[in-house]
Amino acid sequence: MSEIAETSNPFNDSDGLANATLPVGRNVSLTLGTDALVVLDEAFGDKQSWNCFGLLSSRNKTTRSIPFFNVLWAEATEFDITITYAHNVSKKTARPSNIHYLIEKTDHARAVAWVARLLDRAYGAAQKRKRIKVLVNPFGGQGGAEKYYLRDIEPILAAARCEIDVEKTQYGGHAVDLVEKLDIDQWDVIACCSGDGVPHEVFNGLAKKKNAARALHQVAVVQFPCGSGNAMSINLNGTNSPSLAAIAVVKGLRTPLDLISVTQDDKRILSFLSQSAGMVAECDLGTENLRWLGSARFDVGFLLRVLSGRVMYPADVAIALEDDSKTSIRETYRREHSRSPPASDSRIPPAVDSSLPPLEFGTVNDPLPSGWALIPYDTLSTFYVGNMTYMAPNAPFFPMALPTDGCADFITVPGTVPKLESLSIGIAVEKGTFVDKDYVAYKKIRAYRFIPRRIPHRKGEKENGYISIDGESVPFRPFQAEVHPGLGTVLSRSGHIYEKQR
Numbered sequence: 001m002s003e004i005a006e007t008s009n010p011f012n013d014s015d016g017l018a019n020a021t022l023p024v025g026r027n028v029s030l031t032l033g034t035d036a037l038v039v040l041d042e043a044f045g046d047k048q049s050w051n052c053f054g055l056l057s058s059r060n061k062t063t064r065s066i067p068f069f070n071v072l073w074a075e076a077t078e079f080d081i082t083i084t085y086a087h088n089v090s091k092k093t094a095r096p097s098n099i100h101y102l103i104e105k106t107d108h109a110r111a112v113a114w115v116a117r118l119l120d121r122a123y124g125a126a127q128k129r130k131r132i133k134v135l136v137n138p139f140g141g142q143g144g145a146e147k148y149y150l151r152d153i154e155p156i157l158a159a160a161r162c163e164i165d166v167e168k169t170q171y172g173g174h175a176v177d178l179v180e181k182l183d184i185d186q187w188d189v190i191a192c193c194s195g196d197g198v199p200h201e202v203f204n205g206l207a208k209k210k211n212a213a214r215a216l217h218q219v220a221v222v223q224f225p226c227g228s229g230n231a232m233s234i235n236l237n238g239t240n241s242p243s244l245a246a247i248a249v250v251k252g253l254r255t256p257l258d259l260i261s262v263t264q265d266d267k268r269i270l271s272f273l274s275q276s277a278g279m280v281a282e283c284d285l286g287t288e289n290l291r292w293l294g295s296a297r298f299d300v301g302f303l304l305r306v307l308s309g310r311v312m313y314p315a316d317v318a319i320a321l322e323d324d325s326k327t328s329i330r331e332t333y334r335r336e337h338s339r340s341p342p343a344s345d346s347r348i349p350p351a352v353d354s355s356l357p358p359l360e361f362g363t364v365n366d367p368l369p370s371g372w373a374l375i376p377y378d379t380l381s382t383f384y385v386g387n388m389t390y391m392a393p394n395a396p397f398f399p400m401a402l403p404t405d406g407c408a409d410f411i412t413v414p415g416t417v418p419k420l421e422s423l424s425i426g427i428a429v430e431k432g433t434f435v436d437k438d439y440v441a442y443k444k445i446r447a448y449r450f451i452p453r454r455i456p457h458r459k460g461e462k463e464n465g466y467i468s469i470d471g472e473s474v475p476f477r478p479f480q481a482e483v484h485p486g487l488g489t490v491l492s493r494s495g496h497i498y499e500k501q502r
């Protein structure tokens with residue numbers, strides 16, 4: 001929907017017309033409608049105002065509406081009223097714009113009260129004027145993060161009166177160091193102008209703090225999509241457009257996010273997005289030589305492997321299972337989807353000095369927890385564990401993922417799937433029918449251990465396989481993972497479910 005549209009029933013307001021409408025002079029009124037601010041201005045009907053607000057409109061229509069979601073700020077002085085909103089200049093781009101009217105001094109008190117009501121409608125349960133620490137990775141994606149920030153993101157944040165402090169990351173891992181030292185009482189949000197690598201670092205920087213649990217609860221982590229992999233923004237902001245993501249963050253609701261501790265050797269890191277081995281990790285991390293192909297490198301890598309028959313990546317896996325029925329998983333998902341959005345973040349804040357939660361299932365170096373059985377996956381092709389729905393644009397690998405169900409979504413695909421069928425997997429993922437395939441196992445799990453085996457067709461090679469945690473490569477060695485329900489915090493449009501990509 002365009003942010004300014006003609007409207008047929010602009011005065012459908014539950015608060016009553018008297019309070020909802022602010023007359024401005026003789027020929028203009030501003031009304032709080034159901035979902036939008038309705039501007040009635042006789043001048044819109046004039047020939048000269050054809051291109052009013054940047055939109056072509058038909059002659060003689062005197063009303064326009066601005067969805068509350070697009071209203072960024074409003075202010076009334078003794079002399080005038082100004083409303084700042086995000087104007088969609090194209091399907092993928094929004095820019096701040098203003099409407100401005102003079103008012104009589106005697107109308108000032110009424111205008112101030114009306115503006116407060118407009119802002120309440122515009123923000124709902126979302127915090128206004130967020131304090132945002134912005135981290136820009138100048139090398140994310142094609143290197144355009146600084147440009148996107150200055151052109152597409154900062155103007156929206158400034159128009160919404162957010163408090164901003166920007167810092168560029170200077171080296172790989174810098175975000176971990178910066179965030180570890182950050183005063184969490186100073187910021188509501190840490191925003192990453194980057195791909196998914198920097199948010200991964202930010203969660204791990206917060207995890208390094210002495211009061212890690214408190215820090216992960218208190219500060220929300222968000223992404224402004226500026227990298228080559230922008231899954232976080234697609235899932236939470238519903239877009240990989242920087243300016244539309246900026247509006248979503250301005251209006252974002254605090255949302256608890258399950259985080260996953262991964263232990264490998266003597267290290268413990270947090271994962272917010274995914275863990276993979278086999279085909280997916282191969283096609284991502286094993287195709288660096290094809291970087292010049294852009295995002296097509298994943299598809300080309302997949303095709304080359306299927307056609308050459310290099311599809312088996314055997315491993316042994318043990319899991320703490322929550323649900324392995326696709327039907328009941330889908331039912332749980334539908335129930336959550338139909339629930340009304342929560343009015344607020346209802347978690348009890350951890351104590352101010354609380355550190356990371358202990359590992360309920362121990363580390364990868366401990367004996368297998370009691371009740372776990374190591375299952376041989378001799379013909380394993382894809383091992384994919386996800387915490388969010390989209391792993392890339394048009395790739396909703398985990399359609400039943402929920403931000404706060406205390407589970408990770410676990411997918412395995414065997415390498416025995418016929419070649420022709422394998423080649424249609426990409427289309428099935430895009431259409432959302434992938435998980436319905438008989439050969440795809442889809443489970444909800446609370447923890448697991450993954451033990452890779454040497455890959456037969458890699459005999460003699462030094463590096464004999466890939467494991468990816470949130471898209472970052474880790475050694476090809478056993479690891480264990482466990483979900484911490486609602487340990488982290490993000491901002492999302494709904495407050496409780498992932499978005500469909502717009």
Ligand SMILES: Nc1ncnc2c1ncn2[C@@H]1O[C@H](COP(=O)(O)OP(=O)(O)OP(=O)(O)O)[C@@H](O)[C@H]1O
Pocket residue numbers: 137138139140141142169170171172173174193194195196197198201226227228229230471
């Ligand atoms: N100034 C810097 N110089 C070099 N590397 C950096 C710098 N700042 C951040 N990084 C690293 O860049 C990596 C990738 O960042 P990001 O996720 O933003 O981009 P991306 O394009 O999506 O990722 P990828 O390059 O993995 O496809 C991160 O792991 C981070 O450590």
